Amino acid sequence: MTRIEPSSSRDISMDRTAKILREAAGLLRGPQRIVPLALKLGSDALGTKIEPRTLYTYAATSQPTENALRSVMGWILRARRRHGGIAAFYSLLSGYSEPYPEVTGYLIPTLYDFAHHRADEAASRAAEQAARWLLSLQMPSGAFPGGLHGLAGGPSIFNTGQILLGLVRAFRETKDATLLERAVAAGDWLAQIQQPDGSWSGAGAYQGVSHTYYSMVAWSLAELAATGGGAEHAAAAERNLDWVLSQVKPGGWIDGINLQGYPFFLHFIAYILQGVLETGLLLRRKDALESVAHSSWVLLRKFEIGKRLAGAYQPGFGGGMKFACLTGNAQMSCVWLRLFEACYDQRYLNAALKMNEMLKQRLTVRGPGGVVGGVAGSYPAWGAYQPLRYISWGAKFLADALMLELRALHSLEAACAS
Amino acid sequence: MRLVILCSSPYSETSCATAARLAQWGHTLAGAITLPSWDRITLLRKLGQWGARESARYAWAKLWPGRETTAQQVRNPYLKAALQARGPLFRNLHEVAAAHDFPVLTTADQNSPASLAQLRSWSPEAAVFTGGNILREPLLGIPRFGVLNAHLALLPEIRGMSSPEWSLLRGVPLGITIHRMDAGVDTGPILLRREFAEATECGSLTDLRNRMIARGIELMGEAISALEAGRLSPAVQADREKDHQFFVMHDRLKALAERRLRQRKPSPAAGQTHG
Numbered sequence: 082m083t084r085i086e087p088s089s090s091r092d093i094s095m096d097r098t099a100k101i102l103r104e105a106a107g108l109l110r111g112p113q114r115i116v117p118l119a120l121k122l123g124s125d126a127l128g129t130k131i132e133p134r135t136l137y138t139y140a141a142t143s144q145p146t147e148n149a150l151r152s153v154m155g156w157i158l159r160a161r162r163r164h165g166g167i168a169a170f171y172s173l174l175s176g177y178s179e180p181y182p183e184v185t186g187y188l189i190p191t192l193y194d195f196a197h198h199r200a201d202e203a204a205s206r207a208a209e210q211a212a213r214w215l216l217s218l219q220m221p222s223g224a225f226p227g228g229l230h231g232l233a234g235g236p237s238i239f240n241t242g243q244i245l246l247g248l249v250r251a252f253r254e255t256k257d258a259t260l261l262e263r264a265v266a267a268g269d270w271l272a273q274i275q276q277p278d279g280s281w282s283g284a285g286a287y288q289g290v291s292h293t294y295y296s297m298v299a300w301s302l303a304e305l306a307a308t309g310g311g312a313e314h315a316a317a318a319e320r321n322l323d324w325v326l327s328q329v330k331p332g333g334w335i336d337g338i339n340l341q342g343y344p345f346f347l348h349f350i351a352y353i354l355q356g357v358l359e360t361g362l363l364l365r366r367k368d369a370l371e372s373v374a375h376s377s378w379v380l381l382r383k384f385e386i387g388k389r390l391a392g393a394y395q396p397g398f399g400g401g402m403k404f405a406c407l408t409g410n411a412q413m414s415c416v417w418l419r420l421f422e423a424c425y426d427q428r429y430l431n432a433a434l435k436m437n438e439m440l441k442q443r444l445t446v447r448g449p450g451g452v453v454g455g456v457a458g459s460y461p462a463w464g465a466y467q468p469l470r471y472i473s474w475g476a477k478f479l480a481d482a483l484m485l486e487l488r489a490l491h492s493l494e495a496a497c498a499s
Numbered sequence: 500m501r502l503v504i505l506c507s508s509p510y511s512e513t514s515c516a517t518a519a520r521l522a523q524w525g526h527t528l529a530g531a532i533t534l535p536s537w538d539r540i541t542l543l544r545k546l547g548q549w550g551a552r553e554s555a556r557y558a559w560a561k562l563w564p565g566r567e568t569t570a571q572q573v574r575n576p577y578l579k580a581a582l583q584a585r586g587p588l589f590r591n592l593h594e595v596a597a598a599h600d601f602p603v604l605t606t607a608d609q610n611s612p613a614s615l616a617q618l619r620s621w622s623p624e625a626a627v628f629t630g631g632n633i634l635r636e637p638l639l640g641i642p643r644f645g646v647l648n649a650h651l652a653l654l655p656e657i658r659g660m661s662s663p664e665w666s667l668l669r670g671v672p673l674g675i676t677i678h679r680m681d682a683g684v685d686t687g688p689i690l691l692r693r694e695f696a697e698a699t700e701c702g703s704l705t706d707l708r709n710r711m712i713a714r715g716i717e718l719m720g721e722a723i724s725a726l727e728a729g730r731l732s733p734a735v736q737a738d739r740e741k742d743h744q745f746f747v748m749h750d751r752l753k754a755l756a757e758r759r760l761r762q763r764k765p766s767p768a769a770g771q772t773h774g
Contacts, residue, residue: 137547
């Protein structure tokens with residue numbers, strides 16, 4: 082998730098302080114949020130103290146996956162704002178945020194997947210409404226703005242890529258030619274401003290520099306190329322894939338996250354892996370799959386042996402901050418499940434089942450609509466990643482992971498039955 | 500052969516049956532090193548493995564046998580013969596030790612200096628691992644023939660946890676491997692590797708595990724006797740570096756493994772593959 086941000090460390094720190102104060106002031110405007118906040122802080126404090134982690138942690142089903150999926154999708158549908166955009170987060174201090182174009186974009190495939198899975202008309206309508214709202218935000222260049230809606234953000238490479246994922250999927254579902262036309266315009270803009278080495282940097286890039294997690298942008302271009310886009314979109318995706326793969330270290334770590342002022346959150350590491358994996362699958366690049374499998378296995382071992390993944394790592398997967406970045410965990414579950422589908426190694430499925438189990442146990446079942454079924458930024462809630470917020474991209478990746486789990490188990494059960 | 504038993508708990512049936520069987524075969528038990536009965540990690544592991552009700556029933560039967568029948572006191576019925584060989588049922592390691600006259604050291608860390616010193620003083624030719632800590636290099640090097648483990652799968656194909664279940668799910672023949680432990684996870688040299696032919700008689704994964712544990716004890720005895728007679732030499736695992744490690748299996752996959760178990764037909768080719 083990217084935003085247009087100030088560039089120096091001092092600016093970043095001041096900006097962050099201002100945000101915290103603004104959000105904390107929200108509690109004065111909404112005192113009804115004090116009780117849910119206290120309950121969340123209390124339960125996380127207790128949970129982190131007493132939860133035992135053993136070999137068998139998360140190896141049994143605590144609640145049916147279908148129930149958890151319905152709960153998470155309920156949160157996403159309640160987070161819809163005016164005109165169909167979806168809020169970035171529900172803050173325990175200030176309530177719902179403004180709608181967020183980037184996340185609304187990549188929530189469209191999730192909404193359609195759920196609509197097909199449960200024959201849910203409401204989810205399908207929400208996806209179409211979201212796509213229409215996004216079209217209203219497109220710039221003449223084909224780009225989409227960064228930041229929350231209403232903040233007059235400039236063109237953003239990453240956000241355009243994530244919205245492109247949604248537009249391509251909406252076109253596949255509706256066959257509305259306007260959607261494809263606008264998607265191609267977005268893809269053309271991304272291809273035009275790409276650097277010769279395959280990376281994206283400059284004005285539309287977060288902090289102006291290149292990032293390997295923009296492999297998620299390459300994924301969107303590869304999707305476009307496979308859905309009526311041109312060879313130039315596939316070529317741009319492939320150039321970025323080559324650049325990202327050139328940043329992979331022998332131990333599986335991938336350099337080039339390049340986020341000044343932030344630790345290497347698991348969310349961004351998982352973004353890189355998801356982007357490379359999906360681009361590699363679409364472009365039939367075996368080297369990309371092998372690279373993702375190698376890096377993912379490092380994290381799988383850490384999860385299986387330590388029963389948790391750190392919220393952020395040092396380069397080389399060293400160190401590790403103690404809180405859990407729940408979004409990153411859900412993303413890793415998606416990566417493992419897609420690897421299972423690609424190479425049929427059941428160890429990936431096994432790890433994902435346990436990861437999903439852990440995430441299901443973190444879902445809140447009682448409280449206001451912005452809390453129930455939501456995925457907190459961090460566990461405990463005061464961790465470094467999106468503290469005291471339930472974030473829509475966390476819900477998106479958990480819903481994706483749960484649907485992938487159901488699909489994977491269904492295919493394995495069918496194989497066992499035959 | 501002069502042996503030491505390494506155990507996860509004095510109440511471990513597998514440890515008690517292993518010690519009793521090895522003594523019955525005429526080996527000298529120099530001692531046993533066990534984790535305490537209230538070791539937190541072992542208790543949590545058993546809770547996760549068996550569930551609260553089954554763990555409580557087990558603890559009750561071991562600590563307050565009272566009116567429980569012998570069958571109720573033994574969790575693994577295939578170990579009953581070994582545990583009852585001298586008449587009354589051995590309920591813990593101390594009772595086996597009293598019957599066969601060997602000392603038991605209880606320690607929170609089998610790798611601790613005190614534990615290593617005790618092990619050296621017993622001068623074992625081999626140690627038999629039935630559970631406990633992850634063993635470190637100083638300990639592994641003390642017995643002349645090393646520390647031996649009965650792994651419930653064929654090595655090197657399936658290393659690590661839930662090994663019978665993974666064998667079923669991956670379509671690898673069920674088997675047992677007696678190997679000499681090293682610093683890796685089930686990567687040490689192989690002494691004996693046998694396919695397990697009785698799987699077709701098993702009605703559940705629990706039954707399969709119980710039978711394999713009992714068979715593993717018999718194979719351990721066979722391997723030690725062959726090692727002592729110089730008829731067996733450890734074979735280094737071919738693809739030691741390749742990652743064949745498996746982790747605790749989730750219940751959803753276990754259900755599929757169990758389905759595979761029930762689908763199995765007798766295999767005419769099941770037999771010895773090494774040793």
